Every structure is written in C-alpha cells, then in structure tokens.
Amino acid sequence: MEKKPLIKPRTMSAFKDFICVAPALIFLVVFTYYPICKLVQISFTDWNLINETWQYVGLKNWIWLFNGSGTKYLLNSLKVTAIYTVGELSITLIGGMALALIFNRFNRAFSIMRAVVFVPKYVAMSSAAVVFLWILDKEHGIVNYLFSLVGLPAVDWIGSRGTAMISVLLLTGWRAVGYGMMIYLSAMISISSDYYEAAALDGASAAQRFFKITLPMLSPTTLFLFVTTFLSSMKVFQSVDILTGGGPYRSTEVFVYKIYSYAMVDFRMDRASVMAIAFFILLLVVTASTFKISNKNVHYDS
Amino acid sequence: MKKALAILLTGAMAVTLLGGCSGGGSTGGGKTTTAAATAAATTAAATTAAATTAAAASSDTTAAATEAPAASSQYAVTEPITIQWWHALEDQYSQTVVDVVDEFNKSQDLITVEAVYIGNYSAVNEALVAAHAAGTGLPAITVANGPNLATYAEGGLPENLEPYIADSGYDVDDFAKGMIDACTYQGTRFALPFLISTQTVYYNKDLAKELNVTVPEKFEDMDAFLEATTEFNADGTTKRYGAIIPGWDNNYFETLFQNQGLKLVNDDQISTDLGSEKGIEIVKKIKEWCEKGYIYWASGTNASSIMRQHFIDKEAFSVFHTTSLYDTYVDRCDFEVGMAWLPGGDTKNQEIGGSLLIIPSKNDQATKNAAWQFLMFLCGKDVNMKWADETGYLPTRNSVLKTDEGVEFLERKPEFENIFKNLDIIYPKIQHPGWSQMTSIWKSYMSEIMIEDVDIESKIEDMVEEINEVLEDS
Structure with a gap:
C-alpha cells in the first residue's frame, strides 16, 4: 500500500506559494496594516505625539x-x-x-513636441512649485506682467480665495497633462485601423468616428487614468504645502494637508488619526463604487 | 468570487493609499534626510574651515571650560563623544556656525560637535517631534522656537536644566529677564536663550525727514501717520503704503492687541478676549486702513519676500518685521533705514522672537552632559556678541552691552539703542499648549477679514468660538 504523504501536495503547493509572497506580505503588514490598526487605536485616545502617555477618551474625537x-x-x-x-x-x-488627438502624428517634429509636453512630469514638484510662486506673483510675476500688456488688472493668484485653487491646478495640471496624453496616445495606437476603415466606408464623420470608435475603445484607459488620477489627486499635498500652505483662509486646505497640520503643526495626533480614518473610508467607498460602475461601462474588446 | 476579488482589490488599493496618506511622518522624514545631506555638507565645510583656520583658533578659555563641572560630578564629560547640534541658521550664516563650532571643538579634547542645518523652525519642529516620538535619531542639542516650549515641556521633550545650572554654577542671572522667562515653563528652566529677536518697525528714514513724520508711539496716532506717509496714484490706487503688516505671522500684530489691554488667552486659560468690544474695535480700525489703501496686509506663502521688496522699492514707507533682519534691510535699501518701536497703547510691551536651545531628555546622560557643555558655550559671554554681530540677532546678556564689543556694536548699529534700552519690556510669548492651533485660526481669520469683503463681527464670533474650543481642549 502506497504511503500517504504527511502533507497533501495541494497544501504543500499552497504553502510554497505563501512562502514566496511572505516577504512582501510582511512589509505590507508592518508598514501598512499595522499603522492603520495603530491609527484606529490612536483615534480613541488623547495622544498629542509628544507625550509619552495618553488616555483613552472613548468617542470624543469622533464626536x-x-x-x-x-x-x-x-x-x-x-x-x-x-x-x-x-x-x-x-x-x-x-x-x-x-493633446493625444492633436499629437497623434508620428514624425520628428511631433516627437519633439510630445517630449516638451511630457517633460514637466519629470520636474520635481517642490522645484516647480517654487517657480510657480514667482510666475504667479501678484507684483512681479510674469502672468500679471502679460496681463498688464493687454490692459488687464493684476490678479492675486495665490493670495485670493477665488484664484488660489486655480493656481494649484495650474501647477499640477501642467505636470499631469503630458502624462495623460502619453497614456492615451499609447492606447490610441493599439486601436485596430479596421474599425476606422469600416467606418469610413460607411461614411462616418470624424466626430462620429471619435465618439463611436475612439472614445469607447479608450474606455479601459480612461478608467485606468480616472482611478489613478483620482487617488493621486485625493492625496495631493506637496503642491498645496509649497504654493498656498492651505490658504488663503483654508480655501486650499485639502484633506491630507489638514491631517498633516493636525499631526505635525498642532501635534494633535488624536484628531489627525480620526480624520485620516474618515479619509480612508471615503476613498474605500469611492474606489469600490468606481469599479462597480466601470464593470458596466468599460469595453475591453480591442 | 469575482465580486469578492474586486472588493478585496479595492480594499487593498485604498489601504495602500492610506499608507501614503501618513504624509506628516513621511514628509518629516524626507526633510530630515535632506537636512542630513545638508548637514554632511556643513560638517565637511566645518572640517575644511577647521584646517584652514586652525592658526586663528582662540586659545582663550571658554565658558564651557571655566564653568565645567568637577570630574566627580554626574554631569561631567569623562569620555570622548561626538554630538549633533540641530540649527536653523541659513546659508548666509554658515561661516559663523563653522567658526563657533570649530572654536568649541578646539577648546577642549572630549567633545566633537557636528552642526546640522535642518531647515526653518517648522522643519526643526517636525524633525524633533518625530525623533522624540520614535525615540531615536535625536540631536544632543537643538534650537527650538519659543512658543513651542510649553508643548515640549508638557510632553517631557526637553531636559530640565535646573540641575545642570546648579551643578555648573552657570550665570543665568545675566540674561535679560524676559529672555530667561521665555525659557521657563511652570517655574522650571528647560532652555536658554540663543538667537533672540523682537518686533520692530523699519521705516524709510530719508523719506521721514522729507515728510517730517515719525513712527507714532501710540496706536491711536496711526491714522495721522498713515495718512501722511501713504501716496496714491492718479487712479486712486496706492503707490506707496504707509505700512505693511505681516499677516502671515501673528507675532507682528499681536502686540497691537495686547498693548490695548486685551488678553489673547484669558486667565482661565480656556478662552480668549479677542471677541470683546475692544478686540472688534482694533480689527475694524486695521480693516479701515486696509480699505483706504494705507496698509498692505501681507499674507500667503511668499508674503515675506513681497513685503521686503515693496520696502526696498520704496513702495512702502514702513514695514513691521523682526530685528534680526536689520542687516538685510540696510544692505538692500538705497536709503537710510530707521528702526522704531511698534505703536503701543496703555503699555508698549513687545515679545521675544527667535530661538532657544534645548537638550532632548531622551538622550543618554553622557550625551546630555556633552550637550550642556556646548549649550553653555553657545550662550556664553564670549560668543554672545559674535552671534549678535554676525547674525543680526540681539545680544542676550546684559553684561555684554557694557563691554567694548557692545559699545562698538551700538556705534555701528545705533538703531539698536532703542531696543537695548527696552530689553526689560520684551516679554516671552504666551505659553499655552493650544497656542499654535489658536494662532493658526487667528491668522486665517485676520487675513480673510483684511483682504475679503466679509462681515467682521460675525467672522470674529466664528473665530472666537473655534479658538475657545481649541484652548479648552488643549
């Protein structure tokens, strides 16, 4: 009679798989899941980051x-x-x-232009933000200088509630738009020309080809860009920190900046924790909803 | 199964995202890394300078040497040790830092100090608090911004210096009273004054002579002063502001309130008087000046540079700023720069700015002992005048003002005489654990009121409600 192995082959195989992913899992547990558990714990305390001791305060921070x-x-x-x-x-x-539609030509001139549009992505945000501080300066900035040439009044881009967010978006948009273009361009290349030839034979206009072929075929790319951009923009911090410092009067005080200022400026780790958890839950819900909606609207057939 | 996988993936993505959200910590770490790189450069520069200036090194006995505890004392340094000093002195002061550190290192055999530039006071604060919370990577000695001392002391971050002072017999009575009070929390000294400044009004002295005006001593005389010094364009816009008030930092406008008898934090420690009739009246008056174009309320991340440029370009008659920038203003202006006391009221008190020196308590005793030796040296009489002379900060010791160096200093910078005469009415800032949160709220509302068209009373009501909640919960 054949001797039964001590551990079933399937169990052994699963164990080996687990061993392979264990190093990554350990990192994930130590640097992601443990801090989250700690965050939940801190949200029920009065810890202020400096004190050695703290006390549980129940739901005080949540209230x-x-x-x-x-x-x-x-x-x-x-x-x-x-x-x-x-x-x-x-x-x-x-x-x-x-931009992808505009730069969807493959010759040397367009290659250079694409590079120019994409290069800002490689500029460090801190450096770009400092440059934008001066470009948008009310008194000595080049934008207001150009405005003055055409008789427009000077705008307090960074210091005014109405324009501070526009200033932040100008900076981050300048860096991000080239990235979006490159992703869309690579997706456009992969769309089979058969679709466009068939549409042309049927007499479809350029607009019809865009809305009936290009846009649906790009939907997986749009979903990818939507989700990644959504998550990164919800986490925006550095541009706000350098350009506006959350001001004026909290008009650019985004979530992560508020969490940061509670923890590192006010030392209110308890309040920072409760806000971070609220933020986490919000992101979880929105991301799950996005995937739910996208299942019905994204076309993966190319 | 597919649904479960989708939910799992979504959860994992959001969880990873939150890891990234712990921006405070990672930012602090990033800055520390940058600072460490800068520190390496500073240390390298220090080493080079040490080699080149060896001959020039002073052979004088230092405060540290003369006031060192006996070898039997538990505070004595008995073994060779290398310690780090975190500071916020920017590039323009790097040679002074190198010279002072080099002088200390050569003055004795056991302690080697490495100076590490961390960044501005906010960066030092973040790095220090993060290191304290982690319990590792702490400097032996560091600069600290005065208003943070209360929070630090509440949390046990700084070492109690009383035993060290008693053991070494270090002369602390020589410091100006307000300065040493700023280092004290609930009767215990946790710090010593290092680079101290106060608020001042810089003004265009040439223009003052031409217009025959002086900076008023009283808040109620500001109307006439601003009217006389403001100049308008033909279209009614302001060509030259009478004054610029830094809205980005409450240090520069809080004495306008306090000298009118207003308490920013009431005696009960849980409420503010900013919503009182007097408080509203002061805000309305400043708003009136802003609306008339007399005053520019400088707020925002770049406001300090903008304010300076206005003054240098003669687009402002006066600016409220720190005494530590006297040399900068004098060097960059092509007119004579005057320095005046801020307009007062019932009192004309001012507040201490700049930095203190603290020793983190979590360090081992040997490190703390070495740090104390260096701290005594940094705050000692021998180097006090050097700091004042080369950085623009105030001398902290009364006795140095009577020395030859002190007299010579005043001959070169006579504008400081007014400051020195009034050292005893320069008081510590308010020490309250909720002060930082309170001032964030105050600055934000003040800027909104001064710049936007809002209902002042309702805004102040909202502000006071927020401030009281913060004070009560701190």
Whole structure:
C-alpha cells in the first residue's frame, strides 16, 4: 500500500506559494496594516505625539469630527479636495485626450513636441512649485506682467480665495497633462485601423468616428487614468504645502494637508488619526463604487 | 468570487493609499534626510574651515571650560563623544556656525560637535517631534522656537536644566529677564536663550525727514501717520503704503492687541478676549486702513519676500518685521533705514522672537552632559556678541552691552539703542499648549477679514468660538 504523504501536495503547493509572497506580505503588514490598526487605536485616545502617555477618551474625537467643531473642517476639506480632484481629473482626462488627438502624428517634429509636453512630469514638484510662486506673483510675476500688456488688472493668484485653487491646478495640471496624453496616445495606437476603415466606408464623420470608435475603445484607459488620477489627486499635498500652505483662509486646505497640520503643526495626533480614518473610508467607498460602475461601462474588446 | 476579488482589490488599493496618506511622518522624514545631506555638507565645510583656520583658533578659555563641572560630578564629560547640534541658521550664516563650532571643538579634547542645518523652525519642529516620538535619531542639542516650549515641556521633550545650572554654577542671572522667562515653563528652566529677536518697525528714514513724520508711539496716532506717509496714484490706487503688516505671522500684530489691554488667552486659560468690544474695535480700525489703501496686509506663502521688496522699492514707507533682519534691510535699501518701536497703547510691551536651545531628555546622560557643555558655550559671554554681530540677532546678556564689543556694536548699529534700552519690556510669548492651533485660526481669520469683503463681527464670533474650543481642549 502506497504511503500517504504527511502533507497533501495541494497544501504543500499552497504553502510554497505563501512562502514566496511572505516577504512582501510582511512589509505590507508592518508598514501598512499595522499603522492603520495603530491609527484606529490612536483615534480613541488623547495622544498629542509628544507625550509619552495618553488616555483613552472613548468617542470624543469622533464626536468632535462628526458632531463638533471638527465637522466644519471636515466639510471644508471635503469640499476643497473634491474641487481639486474634479479639476485635476478634467485636466488629465480631457486635456490629455485632446493633446493625444492633436499629437497623434508620428514624425520628428511631433516627437519633439510630445517630449516638451511630457517633460514637466519629470520636474520635481517642490522645484516647480517654487517657480510657480514667482510666475504667479501678484507684483512681479510674469502672468500679471502679460496681463498688464493687454490692459488687464493684476490678479492675486495665490493670495485670493477665488484664484488660489486655480493656481494649484495650474501647477499640477501642467505636470499631469503630458502624462495623460502619453497614456492615451499609447492606447490610441493599439486601436485596430479596421474599425476606422469600416467606418469610413460607411461614411462616418470624424466626430462620429471619435465618439463611436475612439472614445469607447479608450474606455479601459480612461478608467485606468480616472482611478489613478483620482487617488493621486485625493492625496495631493506637496503642491498645496509649497504654493498656498492651505490658504488663503483654508480655501486650499485639502484633506491630507489638514491631517498633516493636525499631526505635525498642532501635534494633535488624536484628531489627525480620526480624520485620516474618515479619509480612508471615503476613498474605500469611492474606489469600490468606481469599479462597480466601470464593470458596466468599460469595453475591453480591442 | 469575482465580486469578492474586486472588493478585496479595492480594499487593498485604498489601504495602500492610506499608507501614503501618513504624509506628516513621511514628509518629516524626507526633510530630515535632506537636512542630513545638508548637514554632511556643513560638517565637511566645518572640517575644511577647521584646517584652514586652525592658526586663528582662540586659545582663550571658554565658558564651557571655566564653568565645567568637577570630574566627580554626574554631569561631567569623562569620555570622548561626538554630538549633533540641530540649527536653523541659513546659508548666509554658515561661516559663523563653522567658526563657533570649530572654536568649541578646539577648546577642549572630549567633545566633537557636528552642526546640522535642518531647515526653518517648522522643519526643526517636525524633525524633533518625530525623533522624540520614535525615540531615536535625536540631536544632543537643538534650537527650538519659543512658543513651542510649553508643548515640549508638557510632553517631557526637553531636559530640565535646573540641575545642570546648579551643578555648573552657570550665570543665568545675566540674561535679560524676559529672555530667561521665555525659557521657563511652570517655574522650571528647560532652555536658554540663543538667537533672540523682537518686533520692530523699519521705516524709510530719508523719506521721514522729507515728510517730517515719525513712527507714532501710540496706536491711536496711526491714522495721522498713515495718512501722511501713504501716496496714491492718479487712479486712486496706492503707490506707496504707509505700512505693511505681516499677516502671515501673528507675532507682528499681536502686540497691537495686547498693548490695548486685551488678553489673547484669558486667565482661565480656556478662552480668549479677542471677541470683546475692544478686540472688534482694533480689527475694524486695521480693516479701515486696509480699505483706504494705507496698509498692505501681507499674507500667503511668499508674503515675506513681497513685503521686503515693496520696502526696498520704496513702495512702502514702513514695514513691521523682526530685528534680526536689520542687516538685510540696510544692505538692500538705497536709503537710510530707521528702526522704531511698534505703536503701543496703555503699555508698549513687545515679545521675544527667535530661538532657544534645548537638550532632548531622551538622550543618554553622557550625551546630555556633552550637550550642556556646548549649550553653555553657545550662550556664553564670549560668543554672545559674535552671534549678535554676525547674525543680526540681539545680544542676550546684559553684561555684554557694557563691554567694548557692545559699545562698538551700538556705534555701528545705533538703531539698536532703542531696543537695548527696552530689553526689560520684551516679554516671552504666551505659553499655552493650544497656542499654535489658536494662532493658526487667528491668522486665517485676520487675513480673510483684511483682504475679503466679509462681515467682521460675525467672522470674529466664528473665530472666537473655534479658538475657545481649541484652548479648552488643549
């Protein structure tokens, strides 16, 4: 009689698989899941980052955020982050698509132009933000100088509530639009020319070809860009930190900046934690919804 | 199965995202790394300078040497040790830093100090708090912004310096009273004054003579002063502001309130007086000046540079700023720069700005002992005048003002005489654990009121509600 192995082959195989992913899993647990658990714990304490000791305060921080003075900050950060996200998504998706359509020619001149549009992505955000500080300066900036040449009044781009967010979007959009263009361009190349030839034979106009062929065929790319841009724009921090510092009067105080200022400026780790968890749940819900909706509307057939 | 996988993937993506959201920590770390790189450069420069200036090294006995504890003391340094000093002195002061550190390193055999430039005070604060929370990577000694001392002391971050002072017999009575008070929290000294400044009004002295005006001593005389010094274009816009007030930093406008008898934090420690009739009246008056075009309320990330440029370009008669920038203004202006006391009221008190020196308490005793030796040296009489002379900050010790160097300093910078005469009415800033949060709210509302068209009273009401909540919960 054949001797039964101590461990079933299937179990052994699963164990080997687990061993292979274990190093990555350990990193994930230590650097991602453990901090999240810690964050949840801190949200029920009064820890201020400096103190060695802390006490559990029950739901105090949660009540502060959802039914206290923190609600005002939560709603403001939600509004500001949503405005920023819509802005960056529009620039990346619509701007990127428009540029891709424009630069969808493959000769030397267009290669150079594509490179010029894409290069800002490689410029460090901190350096770009400092340059934009001066470009948009009310008194000595080149934008207002150009405005003055055509008789327009000077605009306080960074210091005014109405234009501060536009300034941040100008900076981040300038860096992101080339990336959107490149992603769309690579997707456009992969669309079979058969579709366009058939449409041409049927007498379809350029607009019809775009809306009936190009746009649907690019939907997986659009979903990819939407999700990645959405997540990155919800996390925006550096451009806001350098360009506006969350101001003027909280008009650019995005979620991550608010969390940062609670933790590192005010030392209120308790409040920062509760806000971070609220942010996490929000992202979880929105991302899950996006995938749910996209299942019905994205065409993967190319 | 597919649905479960989608949910799992979504969850994993969002979770990874949150990891990235812990921006505070990672940012702090990033800055520390940058600072460490800068530090390496600074240290390298220090080494080079040490080689080239060896001959010039002072052979004088230093404060550290003369006031070192006996070898039997638990605060004595007995073994060779290398320690780090975190500072916020920018590139223009790097040679002074190199010279001072080099002088200390040569003055004794056991302690080697490495100076590390971290960034501005905010960067130092972030790096320090992160290191304290982590319990690792702490400097032996660091600069700290005065208003943070209360929060630090509450959390046990700085070492109590009383035993060190007692053991070494270090002369702390020589420091100006306000300065040493700024280093004290609830009766215990946790710091010593290092680079101290105060607020001042820089003004165009040539233009003042031409217009025959002086900076008023009283807040209520500001109307006439601003009217006389403001100049308008033909279209009614302001050509030259009477004054620019830095809205980005409450240090420059808070004494306008306090000297009118207003308490920013009431005695109960949980409320502010900013919403009182007097508080509203002061805000309305400043707003009136802004609306008339007399005053420019400078706020935003680049406001400091913009304000300076206005003054240099003669587009402002005066600016409220820190005494530590006297040399910068004098060097860059093609007119004579005057320095005046801020307009007062019932009192004419001012506040201490700049930095203190602290020793993080989590370090081991040997590191703390070495740090104390270096701290005594940095704040000692021998180098006090060097700091004042080469950085633009104020001398912190009363005795140095009477020395030959002190007299010579005033001959070269006579504008400082007014400051020195009034050292005793320069007080510490408010020490309250909620102060940082409170001032963030205050600055934000003040800028909104001064720049936008809003209902002042309702905005102040909202502001006071927020501030009181913060004070109560801190």
